[in-house]
Amino acid sequence: MGKRQALAEYHRGSILAAAERLFSEKGTDRTTMDDIAREAEYSKATLYVYFQSKEEIVGAILLNGMAMLKKRVHQAIEGHTDWLEAYDAVCLAITGFYEENPTAYEAVMGGSLTGAEGSKSDQDIKRVAGEFCRELADFLERGMTAGTIRCAMAPMETVMLFWASVSGMIHMADRNADSLERQVGRSREEFLEDGFHMILRAIAQS
Structure with missing residues (x-):
């Protein structure tokens, strides 16, 4: 450079x-x-x-955030040969990304703020998002091939449901962190760990 x-x-x-x-x-x-x-x-x-515009700035934040999250999830998957350990690492990678980059995370979740439809930025965002979803789908297929999980749904549909569930759980835990200990006797971290395993059981039984 x-x-x-x-x-x-x-x-x-x-x-x-x-x-x-x-x-x-x-x-x-x-x-x-x-x-x-x-x-x-x-x-x-x-x-x-x-x-040139605030929309372009939002699009750049979204693209950077998507690329960063994709890299972290890739490292989590490739860093573990055991599928279940890799699953836990993926969930922790997503949680860590939210904690360290809340604005970028929200941009990723609100992907409609991508700038002009059909622009170079918009095309790049869609490409990286597609690669990210494909890697998660391949990861699920790997778990099914190994017999670690069983899932009747198409891998990409499972990815969408997984992503919605994990994101919703992280948001809820973040907004109610102070009351989790009092209401359910679990810390935020323990609550999320229980939730991620519940999601896995739901995937495995679908």
Whole structure:
């Protein structure tokens, strides 16, 4: 990477980091390009050198988040030869990604905020999302081939149900972390671990 490209990537990263902070604090709808420029300590004119709109910034956050989550899940799958251990690692990778990158995670979950339909950014997001879902589907097929799990549903449908279940559980645990110990006698981490295993049992029996 040349110095000019490295500098451009640095500026883009600074802008995206500032935007993520504001989206987390104020929400995407209430954040303006003026807000992002002030938070990143750039002029608005400089901001527009790197991003033409707030939608493009959201799209970049989504693409980066999707690529990061895909990498973490890939590492979790490839880092364990035992399928059940890999499953636990995948769930922990998704949870860790949410804890460390809540704005990027929300962007991934709200994938409609991808910018202009048919744009290069939109195409890249769809490509990475497709690769991510395919890897999870292949992982499920591997578990079925090995006889570790049995599932009558198509792998891609199972992926969608798995993703919705895991994400919903993480959200619920995050919003009710203080009351979990009191109501069910489990910490947030213990609650999520129980939930992930419940999802696995549901998949195995479907």
